[in-house]
Amino acid sequence: MAEDAGCRVGCIGAGNMAQGVLRGLLLSGKVQPKDVTVSAPSDRNLRTFQDLGCHTTHSNIDVLSGSSVVFLATKPHVLPGVVKEILPAVTSDHVIVSMAAGVTVQTLEDSLPPGTKVLRMLPNLPCMVQEGAVMFCRGHWAGQEEADLLKSLLSSCGLCEETPEAYLDIHTGLSGSGVAFVYMFAEALAEGAVKMGMPSTLSNQIAAQTLLGAAKMILKTGDHPAKLRSDVCTPGGTTIYGLHELEKGGLRATVMNAVEAATERARDLGKR
Numbered sequence: 715m716a717e718d719a720g721c722r723v724g725c726i727g728a729g730n731m732a733q734g735v736l737r738g739l740l741l742s743g744k745v746q747p748k749d750v751t752v753s754a755p756s757d758r759n760l761r762t763f764q765d766l767g768c769h770t771t772h773s774n775i776d777v778l779s780g781s782s783v784v785f786l787a788t789k790p791h792v793l794p795g796v797v798k799e800i801l802p803a804v805t806s807d808h809v810i811v812s813m814a815a816g817v818t819v820q821t822l823e824d825s826l827p828p829g830t831k832v833l834r835m836l837p838n839l840p841c842m843v844q845e846g847a848v849m850f851c852r853g854h855w856a857g858q859e860e861a862d863l864l865k866s867l868l869s870s871c872g873l874c875e876e877t878p879e880a881y882l883d884i885h886t887g888l889s890g891s892g893v894a895f896v897y898m899f900a901e902a903l904a905e906g907a908v909k910m911g912m913p914s915t916l917s918n919q920i921a922a923q924t925l926l927g928a929a930k931m932i933l934k935t936g937d938h939p940a941k942l943r944s945d946v947c948t949p950g951g952t953t954i955y956g957l958h959e960l961e962k963g964g965l966r967a968t969v970m971n972a973v974e975a976a977t978e979r980a981r982d983l984g985k986r
């Protein structure tokens with residue numbers, strides 16, 4: 715299964731992450747809508763996939779019979795029931811890819827037939843606009859071929875890296891939850907401008923573009939953020955005055971604490 719062309723993709727669960735990831739796959743042209751089958755209990759989210767030309771069903775088992783790569787995209791607490799339900803239909807030809815936060819490869823492998831090729835991925839919300847940050851790891855029976863296939867498929871969703879499983883909870887803190895931290899920063903940035911007299915619609919747009927531009931600079935130059943920050947600071951200029959206020963407010967320590975807290979919470983949830 716080295717080639718992703720002609721790959722038949724299934725997805726159990728049709729919510730935000732399923733839509734984000736599958737939209738990326740479809741837009742890339744690597745997967746055709748006719749080769750995608752998605753299941754969910756209600757029609758609420760399935761309609762989006764019907765509009766995209768994908769097959770939809772209320773039967774999770776049906777997804778297995780039509781697909782070689784199967785994404786598990788339900789909430790983590792629903793996953794054990796789903797795995798139990800699909801168990802009789804899982805074969806050694808399937809590649810099972812779980813998106814559920816906190817559900818370990820070990821737990822998945824223990825619940826599936828021995829020899830099942832299992833991978834675990836963690837997407838984040840910007841996968842919906844093909845600017846996601848995805849980390850994945852593989853289980854005992856998933857080889858380089860399956861990892862290459864998944865990486866090739868997911869490259870259309872944004873940045874995609876294979877890592878040791880231990881990094882996945884950290885990725886949840888840094889990037890899964892991190893998206894919300896960035897939204898809060900964007901909101902505060904824009905509200906500062908509103909306070910100074912700029913209309914909110916304009917300040918929100920400018921704040922978002924500022925984050926986008928700053929992020930692109932980090933990725934394109936490869937420079938450490940501290941160097942880029944220092945480059946903006948003219949001695950005695952506006953930026954260093956603003957940065958001093960951020961330091962007084964403990965921005966850096968607060969953000970580090972937030973990543974730590976979210977990571978610990980992901981680890982905690984994974985143990986349950």
Ligand SMILES: NC(=O)c1ccc[n+]([C@@H]2O[C@H](COP(=O)([O-])OP(=O)(O)OC[C@H]3O[C@@H](n4cnc5c(N)ncnc54)[C@H](OP(=O)(O)O)[C@@H]3O)[C@@H](O)[C@H]2O)c1
Nearest residue numbers: 727728729730731754755756759787788789790814815839
């Ligand atoms: N959102 C994030 O930023 C994020 C980041 C990293 C990882 N994740 C992981 O991604 C997974 C999905 O999250 P989400 O935000 O996409 O959730 P979501 O929007 O709530 O979607 C959940 C989907 O699961 C479906 N579902 C519920 N019970 C089911 C069952 N028994 N069989 C089949 N489908 C069932 C729901 O069906 P209906 O359409 O009928 O309601 C819905 O389509 C979670 O495990 C989460 O941990 C999410």
